[in-house]
Amino acid sequence: MEQFYTIQGEGYNTGRAAYFLRLGGCDVGCVWCDVKESWDADQHPRVAIADMVAAVTEHPGRNVVITGGEPLMHDLTALTGALKEAGCQTWIETSGAYPLTGQWDWICVSPKKFKAPLPQVLQHADELKIIVFNKSDFAWAEEHAAQVGPQTRLYLQPEWSKATAMMPLIVDYVKEHPQWQVSLQTHKFLDIP
Numbered sequence: 519m520e521q522f523y524t525i526q527g528e529g530y531n532t533g534r535a536a537y538f539l540r541l542g543g544c545d546v547g548c549v550w551c552d553v554k555e556s557w558d559a560d561q562h563p564r565v566a567i568a569d570m571v572a573a574v575t576e577h578p579g580r581n582v583v584i585t586g587g588e589p590l591m592h593d594l595t596a597l598t599g600a601l602k603e604a605g606c607q608t609w610i611e612t613s614g615a616y617p618l619t620g621q622w623d624w625i626c627v628s629p630k631k632f633k634a635p636l637p638q639v640l641q642h643a644d645e646l647k648i649i650v651f652n653k654s655d656f657a658w659a660e661e662h663a664a665q666v667g668p669q670t671r672l673y674l675q676p677e678w679s680k681a682t683a684m685m686p687l688i689v690d691y692v693k694e695h696p697q698w699q700v701s702l703q704t705h706k707f708l709d710i711p
């Protein structure tokens with residue numbers, strides 16, 4: 519759908535330069551999704567893997583975030599294989615609703631109520647990033663934290679339009695449950711892609 523070189527704004531790798539490949543297509547249907555224009559894959563041109571890798575390597579950074587849309591609706595074996603061959607670190611942003619394909623250096627799973635994550639994907643998560651839209655999401659976050667491995671980093675990220683109301687609850691929650699960390703969409707504060 520689009521590709522751009524920016525700073526990873528969210529989660530564990532916040533602040534690090536990364537090239538984003540945003541793949542079209544998602545049927546999860548989050549009401550608050552901030553890239554609804556990604557949902558219909560047919561609205562976006564097909565790009566050859568070699569062209570994506572060439573675009574990545576025009577920049578000095580070698581961290582590549584594959585996001586979407588829901589990137590795991592595509593078989594990512596060939597794309598991640600080509601990126602690894604070009605010396606890239608491969609990071610994914612996924613809801614976990616589809617089977618894991620590809621070779622990954624960092625897996626961020628952000629489960630959704632609208633289409634449940636697969637246990638297999640949760641078990642491979644390096645990072646679990648729960649979007650907090652209302653106060654019931656803390657209990658829901660714990661249900662998913664119980665399904666990841668002991669090394670998985672746990673993040674609570676406010677839904678953007680509810681951030682003012684949810685941030686005080688998130689701050690209190692993290693102080694009481696310090697296994698969790700705060701994640702903010704810092705790129706939106708920086709006004710970068």
Ligand SMILES: C[S@@+](CC[C@H](N)C(=O)[O-])C[C@H]1O[C@@H](n2cnc3c(N)ncnc32)[C@H](O)[C@@H]1O
Nearest residue numbers: 550551552586587588611612613628676677678
């Ligand atoms: C647009 S999604 C694409 C990747 C994948 N479909 C997913 O949901 O993880 C990228 C990240 O943005 C988060 N996100 C989407 N809309 C958001 C919003 N309105 N506020 C906060 N985070 C949001 C998602 O939860 C996910 O972690």
Ligand SMILES: Nc1nc2[nH]cc(C(=O)O)c2c(=O)[nH]1
Nearest residue numbers: 525526527528585611705711
């Ligand atoms: N800077 C920046 N960081 C991000 N982290 C995850 C994003 C995404 O939409 O997947 C995203 C994004 O869209 N921009």
Ligand code: SF4
Nearest residue numbers: 544546547548551587
């Ligand atoms: S799964 Fe991701 S891309 Fe799909 S609707 Fe939800 S936030 Fe948007």
Ligand SMILES: [Mg+2]
Nearest residue numbers: 552553585711
């Ligand atoms: Mg985004």
